Amino acid sequence: MASSLTPLLVLGLLLVLLASARAISISLPALPLSTASRWVVGADGRRVKLACASWASHLEPVAAEGLSRRDVGGIAARVAAMGFNCVRLTWPTYLATNTTLSSLPLRWSLERLGLRESVAGVRVNNPDLLDLPLIDVFREVVSALASSNIMVILDNQMTTPGWCCSRSDGNGFFGDKYFDPEEWLKGLSAMATMFRYTKNVVGMSLRNELRGPYQNVSLWYRYMQQGAEAVHAANPNVLVILSGLDFDNTLSFLFSKQVELSFTGKLVFEQHWYGFSDGTDWEDWNQNDACGVAVESIRTKGLFLLKQGWPLFFSEIGFDMSGTHIPDNRYLTCFISVAAEMDLDWAIWALQGSYYIREGILAYDESYGLLSWDWYTARNPSFIKRINYLQSPFQGPGLPNSKKPYNAIFHPLTGLCVLVKSPNSLELGPCDESNAWNYTSTCELVLKHSGQCLEAKSVGDIAKLGTVSSKSCSKWQLISDSRMHVSTELTKNGTRVCLDASPDGVISTNQCKCLIEDPTCNPESQWFKVILSSKGIPGEASVLQLPSLGPWPPVSSS
Ligand SMILES: *[C@@H]1O[C@H](CO)[C@@H](O)[C@H](O)[C@H]1NC(C)=O
Ligand SMILES: *[C@@H]1O[C@H](CO)[C@@H](O)[C@H](O)[C@H]1NC(C)=O
Numbered sequence: 070m071a072s073s074l075t076p077l078l079v080l081g082l083l084l085v086l087l088a089s090a091r092a093i094s095i096s097l098p099a100l101p102l103s104t105a106s107r108w109v110v111g112a113d114g115r116r117v118k119l120a121c122a123s124w125a126s127h128l129e130p131v132a133a134e135g136l137s138r139r140d141v142g143g144i145a146a147r148v149a150a151m152g153f154n155c156v157r158l159t160w161p162t163y164l165a166t167n168t169t170l171s172s173l174p175l176r177w178s179l180e181r182l183g184l185r186e187s188v189a190g191v192r193v194n195n196p197d198l199l200d201l202p203l204i205d206v207f208r209e210v211v212s213a214l215a216s217s218n219i220m221v222i223l224d225n226q227m228t229t230p231g232w233c234c235s236r237s238d239g240n241g242f243f244g245d246k247y248f249d250p251e252e253w254l255k256g257l258s259a260m261a262t263m264f265r266y267t268k269n270v271v272g273m274s275l276r277n278e279l280r281g282p283y284q285n286v287s288l289w290y291r292y293m294q295q296g297a298e299a300v301h302a303a304n305p306n307v308l309v310i311l312s313g314l315d316f317d318n319t320l321s322f323l324f325s326k327q328v329e330l331s332f333t334g335k336l337v338f339e340q341h342w343y344g345f346s347d348g349t350d351w352e353d354w355n356q357n358d359a360c361g362v363a364v365e366s367i368r369t370k371g372l373f374l375l376k377q378g379w380p381l382f383f384s385e386i387g388f389d390m391s392g393t394h395i396p397d398n399r400y401l402t403c404f405i406s407v408a409a410e411m412d413l414d415w416a417i418w419a420l421q422g423s424y425y426i427r428e429g430i431l432a433y434d435e436s437y438g439l440l441s442w443d444w445y446t447a448r449n450p451s452f453i454k455r456i457n458y459l460q461s462p463f464q465g466p467g468l469p470n471s472k473k474p475y476n477a478i479f480h481p482l483t484g485l486c487v488l489v490k491s492p493n494s495l496e497l498g499p500c501d502e503s504n505a506w507n508y509t510s511t512c513e514l515v516l517k518h519s520g521q522c523l524e525a526k527s528v529g530d531i532a533k534l535g536t537v538s539s540k541s542c543s544k545w546q547l548i549s550d551s552r553m554h555v556s557t558e559l560t561k562n563g564t565r566v567c568l569d570a571s572p573d574g575v576i577s578t579n580q581c582k583c584l585i586e587d588p589t590c591n592p593e594s595q596w597f598k599v600i601l602s603s604k605g606i607p608g609e610a611s612v613l614q615l616p617s618l619g620p621w622p623p624v625s626s627s
């Protein structure tokens with residue numbers, strides 16, 4: 070009795086531990102962070118995925134937005150509740166180099182801009198911050214984020230406080246009217262030093278969106294290397310994040326020439342990608358073509374760095390959260406497909422639902438904001454659900470199945486994955502519950518350890534499971550310019566069908582839609598990405614690693 074109870078008890082304990090690990094809120098990873106080839110990793114060597122929200126603190130008031138709307142701790146808790154583990158907190162160089170400005174109390178900073186209502190709002194929501202100098206307000210925001218176990222990346226957005234970015238704002242490139250390299254280096258050092266012992270400050274972005282008439286590749290290398298060295302000398306813990314040219318749309322010059330630094334294991338690159346980065350492609354073109362071309366373009370501009378073994382942080386992606394901007398909706402689904410395929414580190418623009426003042430407009434509504442204008446609700450709750458899987462790592466070092474990754478069939482439109490409910494029913498469900506698929510070299514979609522595979526029977530029918538032994542597996546090709554249509558020819562008569570998810574999540578094999586030309590046709594129900602995952606699979610013994618507990622079920626010793 071006793072000998073067979075022990076493994077049972079241990080198993081029970083393990084299950085309880087697993088269950089409670091799921092229930093607790095996020096914790097900070099083992100810090101400091103560093104890099105291992107293309108991955109950002111914790112001090113324990115495990116992958117740490119940056120899933121960040123950008124929080125602006127660089128506009129004219131030089132204070133984090135929203136302090137007049139909600140208490141700072143509540144905002145930080147909200148970031149965590151939405152599943153983000155990190156905030157990209159922006160600052161203007163003057164906050165670190167101009168003591169007249171940095172010592173200005175928040176109340177005066179708002180009053181000098183005529184923002185009386187904001188003063189009243191801060192008095193109600195954050196009375197303790199109202200009379201603090203701006204630099205201390207900034208520190209308090211970082212500390213509130215620490216209380217919610219949120220990592221912080223400090224992003225030098227501008228030299229002068231104000232909305233960023235235009236080609237002619239004098240903040241675009243080294244040598245521009247307000248962009249003195251010496252002052253910038255001084256500011257970076259001061260900021261890095263200030264947060265030297267602040268654990269949750271894990272990275273510093275040297276400068277947002279370099280741009281304008283003074284852009285110059287050789288000066289980029291000169292000053293970015295100096296900036297990286299200055300930050301690292303002042304604070305060797307932080308990741309040093311370098312942004313590209315043309316509003317951080319391109320790092321293509323790095324393809325043939327690397328930066329040279331005195332240190333290793335801390336360098337990360339960052340790239341921005343918005344729908345408007347692609348001109349009017351998302352309106353004018355067939356959506357498959359637009360996505361195919363856009364992905365090829367970001368590949369040559371920056372994604373290639375992952376292959377070269379450098380971490381690349383998509384530090385600004387964003388879209389109109391109202392859901393009514395069709396080109397943005399299309400771009401977003403395309404971005405989500407890439408984020409799933411490459412398991413990207415990323416930051417959304419933006420957290421703030423509104424600004425104290427932006428471009429001269431009081432209480433400016435941020436249509437790209439995660440939060441509503443009043444900072445009380447999520448502007449687009451379905452988006453938060455859709456990105457849930459993309460907020461945690463499924464590839465990289467230290468995951469439960471790093472040695473035996475499997476494929477999942479990801480559906481970018483919903484953020485869900487294809488799950489087998491029964492041999493005759495495949496449905497979309499949480500990717501964490503995905504079956505372990507293998508997309509084989511012969512183009513079959515086989516369920517590991519089961520002898521079963523995906524089979525298309527006829528047009529308009531639900532997708533079914535066949536068996537490998539009866540040779541009924543369909544051969545699935547990834548077609549169209551997006552390569553996201555998962556398609557096969559029916560053995561019966563050669564008709565081509567595509568996997569399709571109905572609005573209630575049932576997977577069928579339907580006629581392929583929108584493959585070419587028509588720019589109005591929406592193919593997204595038929596877009597899937599076969600992705601690689603090393604996450605634990607529920608119900609798989611490999612996840613619990615039971616073998617070390619002895620044979621299971623326990624065998625009698627006689
Ligand atoms: C420093 O900031 C103050 C307050 O914003 C401003 O009036 C002053 O011009 C700034 N000084 C410099 C050198 O930019
Ligand atoms: C870039 O800057 C370097 C160094 O100042 C200069 O020699 C070169 O001519 C510049 N290139 C362009 C295209 O302006």
Ligand SMILES: *[C@@H]1O[C@H](CO)[C@@H](O)[C@H](O)[C@H]1NC(C)=O
Nearest residue numbers: 474475476506507508509601
């Ligand atoms: C799929 O199966 C092949 C052959 O057994 C194996 O080499 C490959 O690693 C598997 N891939 C995945 C993702 O499971």
Ligand SMILES: *[C@@H]1O[C@H](CO)[C@@H](O)[C@H](O)[C@H]1NC(C)=O
Nearest residue numbers: 526527528559561562563564
């Ligand atoms: C092939 O079979 C399907 C029924 O599964 C039918 O809808 C389709 O018209 C057939 N195509 C041809 C070319 O016969």
